[in-house]
Amino acid sequence: MKPRIVAFIPAHNEEKSIRDCLAGLGDQTLPRDVELDVIVIADNCSDRTEEVALAAGEEFNLKLKVLTTENNKQRKVGALNSAWKSIYGDPLDLYDKRLTVFQEYYKTSVKAVLGMDADSRLAPDALTQLWEGLMSSRNIGGVMAKYTMRMPKKRSLLSKDDVHYEEMLASGQYGGPITRWWTHQQKQDMASWLLNLQYSGGSTYVLGGQATLFRPEALQDIIEENKLDGPWQDESDVEDMLLTWQIQKKWKTLISPTARCFVDAMRSYHTFRQQRNKWQSGTVELLTNSNIGVKSKHRGKIWRSQFKSLVDLAIRFLLISLIAISVATDQFHWSWIWLTPVVLASILNTILALKTPMHRTIDVILAVLLISPEIYLWVNLITFTNVWLGKLSANKKDGWAIQYSAERGTTRSKLTEGVIAVILFIALVTYFCIDQHAFLTSAPVQTVMYPYLKTGWTILTYLTVFTSVAMLYQIWTLRGRHSA
Secondary structure (H helix, E strand, O other): OEEEEEEEEEEEEOOOHHHHHHHHOOOOOOOOOEEEEEEEEEEOHHHHHHHHHHHHHHEEEEEEEEOOOOOOOOHHHHHHHHHHHHOOOOOOOOOOOOHHHHHHHHHHHHEEEEEEEEEEOOOOOHHHHHHHHOOOOOOEEEEEEEEEOOEEHHHHHOOOOOOHHHHHHHOOOOEEHHHHHHHHHHHHHHHHHHHEEEEEEEEOOOOOOEEEEEOOHHHHHHHHOOOOOOOOOOOOOOOOOOOHHHHHOOEEEEEEEEEEEEEOOOOOHHHHHHHHHHHHHHHHHHHHHHOOOOOOOOHHHHHHHHHHHHHHHHHHHHHHHHHHHHHHOOOOOOOOHHHHHHHHHHHHHHHHHOOOOOOOOHHHHHHOOOOOHHHHHHHHHHHHHHHHOOOOOOOOOOOOHHHHHHOOOOOOHHHHHHHHHHHHHHHHHHHHHHHHHHHHHOHHHHHHHHHHHHHHHHHHHHHHHHHHHHHHHHHHOOOOOOOO
C-alpha cells in the first residue's frame, strides 16, 4: 500500500463552502508515490453538507468518504476525533474490536494527517510544500500553512435585479467598502504575526486548524501520554493551541515558508469580536490555568504580547486623560518630540501594509495615516480588557457557542450603543469644562493638579519610549526577505 496523506475536514452546516475547500484539494500536485484520502466529517448538520461533499469528491476525482457524527457534543474536537478513530480505532470501545489486516496496513500507510477547516482552501502545490516541510526532519510533529484572508468581491459588481442577489450577498463572497476594509485589517494582522514567527526561526506556538499537516506519531504520543481517546481536547476554547503545546513536549512545530492557505475573515465587528474573545480567553486560560497541565516554550513570547497590549492600553488611557485635564486646567504645552512615536508607528504599519499579500493602495494610504491601525488596535484592546475582566468572573462562558451564535446572526452587536455612550460622555465632559472654565483654570486648582499631571506625563514618557524602542526593533526585523 502506498504512503498516504489523510485529510480531516470537520464540517458543521458547510454546504456553501465545502465544495470550494475540496476544489482546492483537487488542485494539488501530490508528492511522488503519495496518495491523498479525504474524510469529511458531517457534524450535526441540518443542511446538504454531506450531499455536496460527495458530489464534489466525484467532480474533483478525490478519494473521499463522509463520516456522520452521532450525539457529538464536543463540536469540532469531537468531529476530528471521530475521523481519527475511524483509522486508528477507539480505545473506549467496550468490545475491544480489533482492526482487520487491511485496516492495519492502511493505518501503517498513513504518513501525515491534514487538519483543515471546511471554509479554507489550499493554494496549488501547498500540500506538497507542507509535506516537504514535515519530512525534512524526523523530529517535526506538525507544519502549518501561511494563512491569508480572502478579500470579498465588491458588492457593486452585483446587480440588484439579479434573482440571486440576496443569496449571493448572504454567501459572504461579496461585501461593501467597510467589509472589505475590515477584512484587510485582519489580513494585515495575520501577516504581521506570520512575519514575526518567521523572523524567530519559523517555530510556532499554535498549529492553526485551518490547514496543518501533522505527523501521526506526534498525535499518537498525545493520546498515550494523556490517556485520551483522540488527540484533540475540548478543555480549551483554543483546541489547536492546546494540541500544539502538547506536541511541543517532544516534537518541533513549524510554519511553512511557502505553503499558503486562503481562509475566510470575520466580516463584521460583532463576529470578529466574538471570535477574538474566544481566542484571547482561550489563550489566557492556557497561560493561567495550572489544572490544564501543559506549558509551552513560547509562554514568554505570549506573555510579552499580553504585556504589550496592556502598555498600549495604558498609553492611550493616560494620553487622553492627561491632555483632557491639561487643556481643561490651561496647563497644556505642545512638544514636537511627541511626533516621534507617531512617525515610527506610521513607518511600521506602512511596511506591514506593503508586505501584506494582495494589498490595495487605499490600505497602504490608511496605514500611513494610522487611521486603520488605530481603529483596529482599539477593537483588540476592548477585547483584551473584556477577557481579563472576565477572568475575575465566576461564570465561564462557552466561546464556541457564542461565536456560532454571532455567525448565525442570532445575537447582535452593541457597537452603536457603545459609540453613542462615548459621544454623550465626551459631550458632557466638554460642557462641564466650558461651564466651569473659570474655576478649572484658577490658581488653586492648577496648583493641586500640577503634581498629578507631572507624574502622569513622566509615566507616559517612559511607556512611550519603551513602545518606540519596540517599534524600532520590529521595523529592523522587517528588513528581511520573509514574506507573509
